[in-house]
Amino acid sequence: MTFTTAHMSISLDGFVAGPDQSRDDPLGVGGMQLHKWHFDPVEHEADIAMRDSLLRPRGAYVMGRNMFGPIRGEWRERDWRGWWGDDPPYHCDTFVLTHHPRESVEMQGGTTFHFVTDGIEAAMDQATAAAGERDISIAGGASTVRQYLSAGLLDELNLQINPILLGAGERPLDGLDSLPALELERTLASPAVTHVRYRVVKQ
Amino acid sequence: MTFTTAHMSISLDGFVAGPDQSRDDPLGVGGMQLHKWHFDPVEHEADIAMRDSLLRPRGAYVMGRNMFGPIRGEWRERDWRGWWGDDPPYHCDTFVLTHHPRESVEMQGGTTFHFVTDGIEAAMDQATAAAGERDISIAGGASTVRQYLSAGLLDELNLQINPILLGAGERPLDGLDSLPALELERTLASPAVTHVRYRVVKQ
Numbered sequence: 001m002t003f004t005t006a007h008m009s010i011s012l013d014g015f016v017a018g019p020d021q022s023r024d025d026p027l028g029v030g031g032m033q034l035h036k037w038h039f040d041p042v043e044h045e046a047d048i049a050m051r052d053s054l055l056r057p058r059g060a061y062v063m064g065r066n067m068f069g070p071i072r073g074e075w076r077e078r079d080w081r082g083w084w085g086d087d088p089p090y091h092c093d094t095f096v097l098t099h100h101p102r103e104s105v106e107m108q109g110g111t112t113f114h115f116v117t118d119g120i121e122a123a124m125d126q127a128t129a130a131a132g133e134r135d136i137s138i139a140g141g142a143s144t145v146r147q148y149l150s151a152g153l154l155d156e157l158n159l160q161i162n163p164i165l166l167g168a169g170e171r172p173l174d175g176l177d178s179l180p181a182l183e184l185e186r187t188l189a190s191p192a193v194t195h196v197r198y199r200v201v202k203q
Numbered sequence: 204m205t206f207t208t209a210h211m212s213i214s215l216d217g218f219v220a221g222p223d224q225s226r227d228d229p230l231g232v233g234g235m236q237l238h239k240w241h242f243d244p245v246e247h248e249a250d251i252a253m254r255d256s257l258l259r260p261r262g263a264y265v266m267g268r269n270m271f272g273p274i275r276g277e278w279r280e281r282d283w284r285g286w287w288g289d290d291p292p293y294h295c296d297t298f299v300l301t302h303h304p305r306e307s308v309e310m311q312g313g314t315t316f317h318f319v320t321d322g323i324e325a326a327m328d329q330a331t332a333a334a335g336e337r338d339i340s341i342a343g344g345a346s347t348v349r350q351y352l353s354a355g356l357l358d359e360l361n362l363q364i365n366p367i368l369l370g371a372g373e374r375p376l377d378g379l380d381s382l383p384a385l386e387l388e389r390t391l392a393s394p395a396v397t398h399v400r401y402r403v404v405k406q
Binding site: 012013014161163164165166167171174176179180183186187188189190192193194196198 | 367368377382383389392395396
């Protein structure tokens with residue numbers, strides 16, 4: 001089985017994005033501060049280790065459409081190619097969940113965005129075929145991680161718990177159809193954030 | 204100023220008690236498992252250190268009425284003296300927030316329950332007077348900690364983050380009137396739970 005993981009920078013009250021996502025606020029109001037721990041300068045050894053782990057090569061990514069962009073409904077803006085410029089940080093096949101078909105978009109640096117309209121399991125099948133021996137990362141956002149966790153398709157959950165209260169936004173661990181058992185595998189402390197890694201116990 | 208802290212064992216999705224608190228289920232459905240880390244046998248050094256810290260002598264405690272017992276409204280059951288038997292684990296003056304007056308109840312081992320009907324600030328004033336040089340612990344539950352945090356009356360928040368998803372129950376960090384800034388002071392790892400300590404930044 002291909003190993004499937006998710007990394008999320010989360011507020012202490014459980015939000016991975018603030019409210020009111022927009023083109024100017026891709027992570028919603030206040031959401032960007034959840035990612036300060038891995039912006040330069042990253043100095044603490046735990047943060048460096050986790051940033052490097054986050055950026056390591058993957059076999060494939062899966063993400064929700066809201067993570068790919070602010071456009072809803074039909075792809076009227078054909079030129080939208082993600083938030084990340086010409087060379088996105090994925091460097092492999094990246095499957096975007098959407099209800100609206102679109103041809104694949106090849107970017108620089110090895111990232112190709114594929115648009116999957118037949119659900120999370122179909123996206124996982126395609127990601128598995130693309131990943132080879134490498135692992136799959138569910139890149140987000142909240143709804144996508146929630147769906148994969150509910151469906152029992154996630155092996156590992158990595159959280160960076162920020163000392164931040166957002167008060168509103170998107171919570172990946174709310175509204176789960178089932179409550180998987182977790183095993184705490186590792187905690188790493190840094191002054192900025194608490195890194196925790198959980199193994200999802202398969203029933 | 205008297206130092207005021209709160210310790211809570213919390214689920215990964217932010218609940219300190221499950222739903223449907225009752226006399227048989229003081230912590231709501233599923234809530235007891237949040238406290239497994241400090242039941243015997245406690246073997247890991249981080250858990251031992253935190254358990255000992257939790258049990259250290261305090262100047263005073265403040266708790267909500269739902270933490271004191273399952274009775275709502277008037278004190279019809281005069282014999283209710285808390286969940287903890289004749290010798291509760293507090294060993295000092297313990298102030299119970301309630302809308303219904305009642306005479307103080309002196310227990311064995313130094314715990315005396317006082318019933319405060321005029322709000323959280325009045326309870327804090329009385330706790331401060333009782334505490335002397337020692338610190339005050341806001342014992343819970345979710346609503347009481349939320350109120351003290353919102354009011355800027357908490358100096359420190361200690362959480363034991365369990366690798367458990369409860370899905371429903373009582374969340375202390377939801378519905379805050381204001382969102383205080385926090386500083387991550389310390390993270391301790393054990394195989395059972397992640398111990399985090401935050402300093403509440405005074406505005």
